Amino acid sequence: MADLFDLTGQHVLVTGASSGLGRHFAGTLARAGARLTLCARRADALAETVDSVTAAGGQAHAVVMDVTESGSIARALDGAEARFGPVQVLINNAGVTATKPALDLDEADWDAVLDTNLKGVWLVAQATGKRMVQRGAGGSIVNIASILGLRVTGGLAPYATSKAGVIQLTKSLALEWARHGIRVNALAPGYIKTELNDAFFDSEPGKALIKRVPQRRLGEAAELDGPLLLLASKAGAYMTGSVVAVDGGHLVSGL
Numbered sequence: 001m002a003d004l005f006d007l008t009g010q011h012v013l014v015t016g017a018s019s020g021l022g023r024h025f026a027g028t029l030a031r032a033g034a035r036l037t038l039c040a041r042r043a044d045a046l047a048e049t050v051d052s053v054t055a056a057g058g059q060a061h062a063v064v065m066d067v068t069e070s071g072s073i074a075r076a077l078d079g080a081e082a083r084f085g086p087v088q089v090l091i092n093n094a095g096v097t098a099t100k101p102a103l104d105l106d107e108a109d110w111d112a113v114l115d116t117n118l119k120g121v122w123l124v125a126q127a128t129g130k131r132m133v134q135r136g137a138g139g140s141i142v143n144i145a146s147i148l149g150l151r152v153t154g155g156l157a158p159y160a161t162s163k164a165g166v167i168q169l170t171k172s173l174a175l176e177w178a179r180h181g182i183r184v185n186a187l188a189p190g191y192i193k194t195e196l197n198d199a200f201f202d203s204e205p206g207k208a209l210i211k212r213v214p215q216r217r218l219g220e221a222a223e224l225d226g227p228l229l230l231l232a233s234k235a236g237a238y239m240t241g242s243v244v245a246v247d248g249g250h251l252v253s254g255l
Contacts, residue, residue: 004235005226008033011084012232013077015067015124016094018045020194021144023052024221025091025228030058032229037080037087039065040094059084067094067120073127086135089232090128092121093144097159110158117162122169125184129177138181142231143170145186147247163188167243174241183240185231190247193218214249 012029016022018040026038030053038053038060040046046062053060061083065076080087095117098109121143132139148156149163167186174184191213193201200206201218210218227244230236245251 005229005233006033007089007229007233010034010088011037011080011086012089012091013037013039013080013087013128014091014093015039015065015120016144017049017062018042019049021189021192021221021224022091022093023049024224025093026053026060027056027058028225028228029091029232030056030060032233034059034089035084036060037076037084038062039067039076039080041066065124067124068115070123070127073124077127077131081131086131086137087128088132088137088139090125090139090141091144091228091232092124092141094120094124095144095162097156099155101155102157105158113158114162114165117159118165118169121166125169125173129173129180129182132182133177133180136180139183140232140236141173141182141184142228143184143186145170145188145243147188147190147245147251149188150243150245150251170243171241178240183231183236185236185239185241186243187224187227187231188243188245188247189219189224190245190250191218192221192224194221212250212253213247214253217248219246219248 012034017026017038026049043064050060050062063076063079066072098113143166145166146163148160149167152160170186227246
């Protein structure tokens with residue numbers, strides 16, 4: 001069964017790989033045998049991710065990419081192909097947020113989140129998809145969505161809107177690109193424990209939120225590994241247009 005999830009020799013490109021889940025995914029994919037192109041805007045932080053992968057015996061290189069600029073994406077893909085050949089798997093992970101009540105948002109807040117989380121996913125998927133079609137060998141695209149694309153909470157209107165868009169974009173691309181052998185799926189994490197949210201979840205509001213998760217706990221980043229590899233590898237060969245929620249049952253909690 002382990003062979004189904006094996007990515008040995010596959011060229012996988014990960015956006016938003018300079019920190020957080022992107023950095024974690026890089027380690028997971030490298031352990032599965034992938035050759036990695038790691039992309040983000042911050043060159044120094046990207047280098048740290050590459051160092052952590054290579055120190056563990058993996059193959060990775062860094063390419064600076066701004067997902068909101070088509071020219072930057074094209075240059076990054078050229079650099080990726082020059083190093084490891086055509087991209088066979090894309091993990092579309094780059095994302096940002098703005099935590100404010102909707103009445104306090106300004107246009108710049110809205111644009112920053114939608115441009116990165118939705119337009120960026122579209123631009124990278126389209127640019128990679130075009131090359132996959134030209135190559136004629138298919139591929140897999142995994143868009144990182146969120147359970148907030150399926151339900152909402154206060155103070156995150158642009159983020160929730162962007163992730164809902166990612167889910168519908170995933171389904172649209174899956175429909176159009178299936179004929180080319182390109183699978184497009186979405187991974188929708190719930191609340192995952194990270195260094196960035198430790199302080200919040202130690203607070204009283206954070207603890208109250210955890211109580212609303214049916215499993216009564218936060219997820220661990222490692223608990224996304226199996227679903228990620230399922231969608232990226234031949235284990236998910238008959239899956240396209242799927243949205244896989246990994247949330248401790250949060251989406252089915254009572255209203």
